[in-house]
Amino acid sequence: MxxxxxxGIIMLCNFYEDGLQKCDEFWPLDNSAFKYYGKMFINNKKVEHQDQYNIYTLEVLPDGCSNSLITRLAHCTVWPDKGVPPSGRMVLRLLKWMQTLEVGGLFFSVLPIIVFQKPGIAFQTGPVTVLCSAGVGRSGTLIAIESVCTKLFKGQEAKVC
Incomplete structure (x- = not known):
């Protein structure tokens, strides 16, 4: 990241699901809270509560660096592991939020975290990071939906195998 x-980061899992730890907490959850995670200082600058997910504005500063990175994290807590999202509208809202970060389109994957970027601006804005517990179920589904929607809006054939 x-x-x-x-x-931006889209996190599609809870820290614990079905009594099992699925992901470590890697940012402070409370507004205006800050914490060191290893050699990274993370400052939670803002929390926006949405209906089915929260959006965090995070400042990330590695030890020894003078420049911090501001990133936004959408944490969706209602999409169950090995299940379907509660509504298609929630998925579309996540995709719309992702587009406000000026990303989406051409994909490459690095499991368990999948990242994708828009052609032409890939290194100007960086890729959005999409993650879930394994990196293929919920993450893969969101990326597939985004890919199909992008092709359909461009009038292209969307092939789904």
Whole structure:
């Protein structure tokens, strides 16, 4: 995330699901809270509560660096592991939020975290990071939906295997 200058993160899992830890907490959840995670200072500058997810504005500063990175994180807590999202509208709202970060389109994957970027601005804004517990179920579904929607809006055939 830091290396790629990611303007946004979409996290599609809870820290614990079905009694099992699915992801470590890697940012302070409370507004205006800050904490060190290893050699990274993370400052939660703002929390926006949405209906089915929260959006965090985070300042990330590695030890020894003078420039911090501001990134936004959408944490969706209602999409169950091995299940379907509660509504298609929630998925479309996440995709719309992602587009406000000026990303989407051409994909490449690095499991378990999948990242994708828009042609022509990939290194100007960086990729959005999409993650879930395994990196293929919920993340893969969101990326597939975004890919199909992008092709349909461009009038192109959307092939789904």
């Amino acid at each position: 830091l290396e790629e200058q990611s303007p």
